[in-house]
Each structure stands twice: as C-alpha cells, then as structure tokens.
Amino acid sequence: MTQTGIPFVFMRGGTSRGPYFRREDLPEDRETLAQVLVSAVGSGHALNIDGIGGGTAVTTKVAMLSKSKDNWADIDYFFAQVSVEDQLVDFKPTCGNILSGVGPAAIEMGLLEPDMDVTRIRINAVNTGARIEARIQTPEGRLIYAGETKIAGVPGQAAPIELTFMGVVGAATGAFLPTGQLRDRIDGIEVTCMDVAVPMVLARAEDFGLSGYESCQELDDNAAFFARMEAIRIAAGARMGMGDVSSSVTPKFGLLAPPSGSGSIAARYFMPWKTHPTMAVTGAQCLASCALTPGTIADGMMAPPETSPAQLVLEHPSGTIDVLVEFSAEDGFDLQAAGLVRTARKLAEGHVYVPAAIWPGFGS
Template identity: 60%
Template sequence: MIQTPISFHFLRGGTSRGPYFRRSDLPEDLDTLSRVLSSVMGAGHPNTIDGLGGGVAVTTKVAMLSPSEEAGADVDYFFAQVDVDSPKVDYRPTCGNMLVGVGPAAIEMGIVPAGDPETRVRIRAVNTGALVEAVVQTPGGRVRYDGDVAIDGVTGTAAPVALNFLDVVGSKTGAMFPTGNRTDVIGGIQVSCVDVAMPMMIARAADFGISGYESREDLDANTALFARMEALRLQAGTLMGLGDVSEAVTPKIGLIAPPRDGGHFAVRYFMPWSTHPTVAVTGSQCLAACAIAPGTVADGIARDVGPAPAVVLVEHPLGKLEVTVDYAMEGETLTFRSAGLVRTARLIARGEVLVPGEAFG
C-alpha cells in the first residue's frame, strides 16, 4: 500500500485537540478532502483506532490554515468536524476551542511572523466569516506554552491566549434571533433559537426532565433524551433558516439550569449527538448573549449579568468558563458588540501523518 506523507502540527486548543495543516498541503476538492481527513483521524471506528482521533467529537477536529487574502486578517482558519463512527466530515460549523491553537500554529508554521513579547494574530474563520483577534505570548520571538493560567477541563497550567471575537452576531443566519422571536415553542417545549458565534437551540434543562447538573457520562447514556432533543433540533434548524440539519452539527443544543457554584447559570452543551465535556468557546458566547437578552428561556434562571463590560461565568461539568462581553441595552433591544475569553493551547507533536493512497481516489 502506497501512503502519502502530509506535514502537520498537533495542538491542544482549549479543551479540544487535533491536527493543524497548511490548507495548500491538502486536496482542494471537498469530497477528496473528506476522505483524506477521515483517514487521518481514523473515522469509522468508535475508537478511531486507525488514525489520530481520540474516539470522541472533541478529539476528531481538524484545523487548516493559510495566509489570508482578506483585508484586516492575517490567517484563514478552515475547520472540519470529522465524525467518529462514520467517514463523514462537516464543514459548516467552526470550533472556538481549536481556534485557540490557530495563532500558535500559524506562528509555528511560519504563516505569521512572531513579535516580541507578544504577537497579535487576526484570524478569519472561513466557515462562518467571523473575525477574531488572538494575542499569543511570544517572548524572544518564540511561542511560549508554559504559564500559570488554568482552565477547567485541562490538566495543569499554561500560557494565556487571549481571544477577542468580533462580528459574532448572526454568524450563520444573519440575525441574533433568526426565527424573529426570543422564544419559540417546538414540540411543547419553550426554546430560544440564538445565533451569536454559533447557532444554538437553547432550552431549560428541567423541561427535558433533567436537572442540568448531570455528568457527561450519565447524559450520554440517556438515549431517550437525545432522541427527544434531536427531534426538536431538526425543527429548530428549519425555523432558523438552516434547512435540513439532520447531518449537520448545527444548531448545537444547550440546556440551562440555575447556577449552583457562583456562576451566572449552569449548562449542559451537546455537539449535538454527544455531550461536550465542558462547553464550546463559540457556544459559551451564544449562551452568554441568551442570558443577557430579556425574554429568552434564560429569564428566571440566569443570574443578572450587570452592566457592560461584564464577565459571564458559565458553569459546565468540569468547572466554569469566563466570557467577557461588551454590549449595550436600550429598553428591550440588545446590541451585542463582542466577546472575549482567555484560554490556553499547547503544541503536542509535529511531523508527518501517512495517508493511504486510496483516500485520494
């Protein structure tokens, strides 16, 4: 069997990880690209045993980078969500956790020159068109990975990567509330369909018969819950103008509950066919916007966020995530300006991954 080597960097970004490639090293045709990425990650086996994947959705993600031709951007970030159990790839969403590693990876690959003591990298998310500025620690012109910042869901500490998300409202649909309502009733359940950084269907955990404090393992074992959520998600996708989302990972699902550990609210975040171990970076911004806006399902659940700029504390299964939001409120009208987070990343490996020739057709 002839195998083709492809250079890659392998990074943890936030609470996800995966290979980062130069887009120019991969096939342009999306069908061929999907076969190659499925092979790289070992898709089609629950353990992704024949590839680099880790057997769950947060470890079967791929980032593809290229110098940006867009004014005001340094690097284009093209994201792919590779399925675990089948050789399918979704290019419709983006991933905020993998985005944390884009700045360091772009510097390591030589796409963006390093400054001293830090480097500002302006990133265009190709999948959604969003613009994000990442501030990477680069003392002496080299990416620094060690530091004292801890994030829940990751062992130890590392150097901070600050992210400022711009133009996040209506990332896929063009509107914060794409149905035209702050709440809709689908299948007898009240939901808020929100599009800030990531299209989401958000509902109250209690309305699905759960507390909202369950572990990921307990939720993943609740097949009846997933069947019920998916039926509503399909309808929400249509209402949001996303069409048939039966094979798309968006809209994602968030089930919220009152805070119980000093946060503003608790959430269980679904990707959507499995439970996220923490909460997605993009999803956290959407949830924060939902908590701020009056008239959503967060009313009566989320603690008051207060005047902008404000830090929203999102409780998740492994701790809390902080989202700094800038917004304006005039009466009932919310203008959501930007969201910022501090996360961490680490370069784990670099080299060549070998792809069987049959993947290229």
C-alpha cells in the same frame, strides 16, 4: 508509494485537540478533502484505530491554515468536524477551542513571525466569517507554552491565549434570532433559537425533567432525552432556515439552569449527539448571550448585569468558563464583542499518512 504523507502540527487547543495543516498541503476540492480527513482521523471506528483521532468529537477536529486573503486578517482558519464513526465531515461550523491553537500553530508553521512580548494575530474564521483577535505570549520574540493559566478540563497550567471575537452575530443564519422570535415552542418545549458564534437551540433543563447539573455520563446515558432533543433540534434547524440538519452538527443544542455554585448560570452543551465534556468557546458566547437577553428561555435564571462589559461565569461539567461580553441594552440586546482566555500546547509534528488510492498527492 502506497501512501501519501501530509505535514501537520498536532495541537491541543483549549479542551479539544487535532491536526493543524497548511491548507495548501491538502486537496482543493471538498469531496477529496473530506476523504483525506476521514482517513487521517480514522473515522469509521469508535476508537479511530486506523487514524490519529481520539475516539470523541473533541478529538476528531481539524484546522487548516493559510495566509489570509482578507485585508483585515493575518490568518485564514478553515475548520472541519470529522465524525468519530460515521465517516462524515462537516465544514459548516467553526470551533473556538481549536481556534485557541491557531496562533501558535501559524507561528510553528512559519505562516507569520512573532512580535516581541505579545503577538496579536487577526484570524478570519472561514466557515462562519467571524473575526477574532488572538494575543499570544511571545517574550523576546519566542513562542512559549509554559505559563500559569488554568482552564477547566485541562490538567496543569500553560501560557494564556486571549481571544476577542467580533462579527459573530448571525454569521451562520444572517440573524441574531433566526426564527424572528425570542421563544419558539417545539414538541411542547420552549426554546430560544439564537445565532451568536454558532447557531444554537437553547432550552431550560427543567422542561426535560433535568436539573441541569447532571454529569456528561448521566446525560449520555439518557437515551430518551437525546431522542427528544434531536427531534427538536432538527425541527428548529428548519425553522432557522438551515434546511435538513439531521446529518449536520449545527445547530448545536444547549440547556440552561440557575447556577448550582458561585457561577452566573449553569449550562450543558451538546455536540450535538454527545454531551460536551467541558464547554465550547463558540457555545459559551451563544449561551452567555441568551442569558443576557431579556425574554429568552433564560429569563429569571440570573441577576442581569448593570453595566457592560459583563463577566459571566458558565458552570459546565468540568468546572467553569468565564466569558467577558461587551454589549448594549438600549434597544434590545446587541452583542458587540466577547472575550475568553484559553491555552494551547504543541503535542507533536511530522507527517500523517493516507492511502494513495484516496489521494495520491500533488504532482502524481
């Protein structure tokens, strides 16, 4: 055999998509694993022509699932972000949109049995240590995908998947504010460095001469902005204790502006070398936390909520995303939990093939 076949389920999770594997079907060591994922996705070509990737960062994501080793959780979710062209794999971050498909994929793979009506699945995000409870629609013990829930960035309607995030503060850096400051100044730009669900560097759009309402294409075409943003992101990563982040997708970068419509605040999220076409689930939590925290770069952009939980509506390039945040403001901002509603759909299943020279498989 000149190729190795690896079973997978191909899922759309939220506004991302990619292969979902059983962790046990992949090599254990990270170096070989990375080579396998690069080959499977087709990283190294703008169209991922020699793999199953879709030519964008939101379609070159991978989920690896197993029965959890954590006493609290049912499923361990190990995420990998594969680059489109650079043949790199980043195992540091997690992805909340791909997380949306973890529950359905785990049921499809036989890693757990559905309950009647609604199946509650406790998920351990291996990369960051975050804990998430997903509520999946399983009427009469059957997994369904059809429903009436719409999310911006995905056509049509589908069954809702409710996600509640816990333990997401400081998961990557050990601190809510990794630099110890509500604001830092880097290259003349005020930023807030925050670690909630994903470590981020956040700035005001106006400080870059932007409105914050630009389309993805307008931002992606602004080479001067991206060059300055990347320099600030790298410098901030070092201040956040993350070392040299020049080849890592974290920390992410985000821009905030007052709302242009009926939302709470306008936001743009970067992956970080392209603009996210919608909004990352993890990023939405961090952006919402920044907007709610007094003294950050978001001060004055929206009226602070009077009670918890608070529903924040983030305006993004394709519409809006709602984030339900439970918090305490008695002694500064303390995030307790964040909830979102996403959808997912199974697109295909079978085997993806990689050259045996990269990995001959088990027992070879």
